[in-house]
Amino acid sequence: VxxxxxxxxxxxxxxxVLYDKLxxxxxxxxxxxxxxxxxxxxxxKKLTPAQIRMWITSPAEMxxxxxxxxxxxxxxxxxxxxxxxxxxxxxAYVRHLQ
Numbered sequence: 376v377x378x379x380x381x382x383x384x385x386x387x388x389x390x391x392v393l394y395d396k397l398x399x400x401x402x403x404x405x406x407x408x409x410x411x412x413x414x415x416x417x418x419x420k421k422l423t424p425a426q427i428r429m430w431i432t433s434p435a436e437m438x439x440x441x442x443x444x445x446x447x448x449x450x451x452x453x454x455x456x457x458x459x460x461x462x463x464x465x466x467a468y469v470r471h472l473q
Contacts, residue, residue: 382467390468393461402447405472419470427466431457 394400400409405416418427430437435450457465 382470386464386467387471389460390464390466393457393465394468402449402452405469415469416472418472424466424470427469428462431462431465 394405399405402410402413404411404414407416422430426437430449431453434448434453438445438448438450
């Protein structure tokens with residue numbers, strides 16, 4: 376992805392903690408663990424960091440752009456208001472997934 380830098384390892388680690396705390400693995404698979412229907416491994420090759428951020432902060436807006444609407448909407452799951460540093464950490468974690 377153009378302009379994407381390698382995520383800060385400290386942010387990646389903080390993002391992993393948040394990913395687990397928020398139970399993102401209920402709907403998503405990361406590092407081979409979780410729900411296989413919505414894998415995040417390698418998503419950094421498809422989405423820019425800004426798009427990943429939008430999925431976390433404005434999932435309804437991103438869902439509206441999809442041709443095929445998801446059976447379970449991320450917008451209904453993301454009830455936790457995240458701070459900017461938390462969002463940065465989650466973006467870093469998702470970006471590091473191969």
